[in-house]
Amino acid sequence: MAKIFIDTSAWVAFAIKSDPNHAKAKQIFKNCLEENASLFTSNDIIDEATTRLIYGAGFSKAKLFYQLWQHNLKSGLIAQLWTDEQIQTEAWQIILNRRQFNCLI
Numbered sequence: 740m741a742k743i744f745i746d747t748s749a750w751v752a753f754a755i756k757s758d759p760n761h762a763k764a765k766q767i768f769k770n771c772l773e774e775n776a777s778l779f780t781s782n783d784i785i786d787e788a789t790t791r792l793i794y795g796a797g798f799s800k801a802k803l804f805y806q807l808w809q810h811n812l813k814s815g816l817i818a819q820l821w822t823d824e825q826i827q828t829e830a831w832q833i834i835l836n837r838r839q840f841n842c843l844i
Contacts, residue, residue, distance in 0.1 A: 741776040745817075750780070750788035754804045755796050778817040785819070 752764035771778060785808060792801035811817050820826075 741771070741774060743771055743776050743778050745778060745780045745784070747784050747787045747791065750784070750804070750808075751791050751795070754788075754792055754800060772816070779820055780817060781820045781822050783822050 748760070749764050749767070752758040752760035753768055755761060758764075770776075785805070789801050789805055792804050808817070812819055822830075
């Protein structure tokens with residue numbers, strides 16, 4: 740089973756139909772669900788996505804996104820990872836040691 744970490748740009752593209760990557764994000768999410776992939780994101784990512792949606796699409800869109808995200812979290816479709824200083828330091832070390840990243844968008 741694939742493990743997929745979803746970053747802010749994918750959430751925003753999925754939520755805003757006028758985003759240039761909306762169709763691609765929608766298809767990727769659909770494929771992940773069909774393949775029963777384990778989906779992950781972090782509290783920082785959800786905060787950032789919600790903020791970008793407030794400023795880019797309005798409060799109503801951001802609120803709807805957050806409510807749908809909460810529903811999917813509670814139903815087990817996605818898992819939330821909580822970041823702290825140690826995790827952030829470890830993540831930065833991974834970035835420094837890697838040369839290439841696979842991104843959804």
